[in-house]
Amino acid sequence: MPSAVSVQQWQLPRGIDLTALDSVPLPLPLRALLFRRGLTEPAQVNALLNDSALPKPGGHFPELEKAVQRLHQACLKAERVAICGDYDADGMTSTALLLRTLRTLGAEPQAAIPSRMADGYGLNCSMVNELHDAGVRLIVTVDNGVAAHEALSRAEDLGMEVVLTDHHTLPKTRPKALALIHPATTPDHSPYRGLAGVGLAYVVARELAERMRQPAAIASARDLFCIGTVADMAPLTGANRTLLREGLLHLHRSNCPGVRALQQLAGLGDRPLRADDIGFQLAPRINAVGRIGDPQLVVDLLTADDQNSAIELGRQCDSLNRQRRELCDAIEAEALALLESDRDPLPPFLLLAQGHWHHGVIGIVAARLMDRFQRPTALLAADGDGLMRASVRAPEGFAVDKALDHCTDLLERHGGHPAAGGFTVKAAQVHRLHEELNALALSWIQTRGEGILVEPEALLSLTAINHELWSALLSLEPFGIGHPAPLFWSRGCKVTSQRLLRGGHLKLTLVQDNCEREAIAWRWQQTQPLPAIVDVAFRISLNRWQGEAKLQLEIQALREHHACLDLHRGLGVYRCSSPSASTVEIRNPSGERLSGSVNSNGVFESEDNRARHPYVADLIQDACIGLGLLP
Structure with missing residues (x-):
């Protein structure tokens, strides 16, 4: 589910030296994301692309x-x-x-x-x-x-x-x-x-x-x-x-x-x-x-x-499966109504209970609410004899298993792993349990910060999205846990059309440098109109419809585009801009200016000696990435 424009924390990738992967036959953005995933040598990439024979399991x-x-x-x-x-x-x-x-x-x-x-x-x-x-x-x-x-x-x-x-x-x-x-x-x-x-x-x-x-x-x-x-x-x-x-x-x-x-x-x-x-x-x-x-x-x-x-x-x-979808949609609607009926601020830990909810699907709905609100979430249903049975889901960083271990005294049974779990609790203990879980979640939110964390792995222009790139992406499949589908980002895309589809999905047309691409945002939750120009975080998919297959962007997050970029370092803010296609200008909190350009090899060049200082060089690298000049 794509994140709402107003509740995001974008964390762009750090600068890297890609010369080590020059010999790898993949487009630059894919080499960049593999490098950032720890595949820093051609042999490692080749091992990913070409599986070796498995050893006999008897010895393992x-x-x-x-x-x-x-x-x-x-x-x-x-x-x-x-x-x-x-x-x-x-x-x-x-x-x-x-x-x-x-x-x-x-x-x-x-x-x-x-x-x-x-x-x-x-x-x-x-x-x-x-x-x-x-x-x-x-x-x-x-x-x-x-x-x-x-x-x-x-x-x-x-x-x-x-x-x-x-x-x-x-x-x-x-x-x-x-x-x-x-x-x-x-x-x-x-x-x-x-x-x-x-x-x-x-x-x-x-x-x-x-x-x-x-x-x-x-x-x-x-x-x-x-x-x-x-x-x-x-x-x-x-x-x-x-x-x-x-x-x-x-x-x-x-x-x-x-x-x-x-x-x-x-x-x-x-x-x-x-x-x-x-x-x-x-x-x-x-x-x-x-x-x-x-x-x-x-x-x-x-x-x-x-x-x-x-x-x-x-x-x-x-x-x-159709019945399961209908059950999930009904329970989700009821859960959202319960949250909306409470005029207090959203609690750090979402815990909702209804006796008639179906045990088999509350985990799916908990995952949907967790995605939507970026808070750990538990849905509880009646389990007989005054007990409630729950399914729990949580964003990355909040450990469900440790949280439940912390509340052992209040639970009849519990289990799980960091991302998900379940427990059984006496109905009379639900309020106390929620207080304990709220305290744990509040501490986590204060450390992590509010909003959805958006972490794209590499810059990708709309013109670079073609069948050559798609073929290279297919060579990296299958994607899943431990090897997720790449999350790209693109800067300064004009929204030329937007249409809400049945099911709450948002269909978009984006234009960048005269290149037009179709995009879809599944289960879009934003109500206000989109900005005219946006930065987008997306995955790439192949949309098959009526015998035709077309590449499309699957939007994961959107934010309003700004020509200038503010980098926060300690108590200071550095204003960064790109006056032309390859130039960079940075002004420090005192108003002093440093400028230079990115050459065809992706290297920043400047006659200003300050650019060679490690602190400034690191700042320049982040500015070049944030302004879309480096992958």
């Missing part, structure tokens, strides 16, 4: 051999095996991946996924008892299990063996299991460190298929890996990046009927897919089922062998 996961050996035995003896997953996209794709693999290899696998509403997260004692009564003696967890201490102890008491595959935080004491497959057990700097649950399931399945010399057993496994990895927002580095890059080349021609059905319903056509296609088209259709429906529906879809059946199951997922 200490207990992988034990897990594969036990599953091999289960396949040879046609044993019943329970695949215990989670109700999110990662857990459901992991479950389907192992079901398809083990079924092909001779075992008799069955899915066991808890209900979000009735059971909550992860393996539990009731599931273990039911599986034992059904004759299951081997359980494989995917995307959960390391924190299921009671359930694992119960399985041990019943003589059941458990293979744990999970990527959530390991407890201090090793969980009771026959084998533990977890990224934290790999060596430091292992390419497998960032695997999500579906990545671990893929590693196990591939090793098992290789052992049994049946590569066809994992024919669709990499397709499910791609969907689950992107949907879970796993870091797209290391093995995730390598496997995803390979998988995206073939995903559009998957031999999995369920995957083909999802692509057909999303209208993606017969073209190679990008990570964005998964994130915005396929993953929501899967995640919606786990949020408001029965996750078994997704498992049935992704394990279906008949295309007609897959299409029907896919339509059900599509319907649930």
Whole structure:
């Protein structure tokens, strides 16, 4: 969601020496942003552009051999095996991946996924008892299990063996299991460190298929890996990046009927897919089922062998996704009304509670409010017996997990990581909890400052946005956590047209140096008219419409353009201007003037000896970047 014009803190990139990357065959703005991301040598950029072969996982996961050996035995003896997953996209794709693999290899696998509403997260004692009564003696967890201490102890008491595959935080004491497959057990700097649950399931399945010399057993496994990895927002580095890059080349021609059905319903056509296609088209259709429906529906879809059946199951997922969108929109509108009805200033920590809100979607709405107001946000819904269950989201810099740890005495249960979390609290404690969280958030805001932080990585003129640049951008994909899509900025763009679209999106036409570009601002929240000339922070996308594909700017932030730039240093303000295309003039607080120009190599030249002083040189560099003279 783009930020409002009036509540922004723009932090432009610092100056860099790009000569080290002169030999890299990428446009200058892309070399600049990669340098700023720490890729300061050609070899590092080449490693990003050209993935090397992954090492054998057996040397990275200490207990992988034990897990594969036990599953091999289960396949040879046609044993019943329970695949215990989670109700999110990662857990459901992991479950389907192992079901398809083990079924092909001779075992008799069955899915066991808890209900979000009735059971909550992860393996539990009731599931273990039911599986034992059904004759299951081997359980494989995917995307959960390391924190299921009671359930694992119960399985041990019943003589059941458990293979744990999970990527959530390991407890201090090793969980009771026959084998533990977890990224934290790999060596430091292992390419497998960032695997999500579906990545671990893929590693196990591939090793098992290789052992049994049946590569066809994992024919669709990499397709499910791609969907689950992107949907879970796993870091797209290391093995995730390598496997995803390979998988995206073939995903559009998957031999999995369920995957083909999802692509057909999303209208993606017969073209190679990008990570964005998964994130915005396929993953929501899967995640919606786990949020408001029965996750078994997704498992049935992704394990279906008949295309007609897959299409029907896919339509059900599509319907649930529409319901999920409607629920989110309704709850968001209600939450905004609650905030607007309170005449007091916006609290540092947004905490809103309504008993009838749906647990499955309050996390999505919390994320929307957090984006809109740039404050940590918690939405609470009734959980029975006088309890409220919450989902929490926070901007970068506010650690949700630490904040909840600070409030442990007021909470029944809690968990999470820095960006997101959840908790259960007695309704009677909600007011005290809000006071504690407000105090933590206020301290954070006072340190960080109000408003949305806008941090573009490189300057990009509108004339430079062409298919050559787009091709170079595609060579850097896939983008995601750990390797985000580049955020560019452009200075002095004239707004020649603006139109509000259905859904609250703003369509713009921008002109700079006689070059015209179309732009879109999704879920635009600003009410006042835009300034006539703006600076824009944006990402680049390919808009496909009625058979035509056009490059467009996806606006992340806008601000009014000013010909002059004020740089604040201590108590002083330096006024910077660019009288012509390549010249720079800086006036210090005393009114003294320093001028020079930027040559064709991006180097500032001046006859004024003061320009060589390190403090002044640093000031000049920032002025050149702020005035749009350097990338």
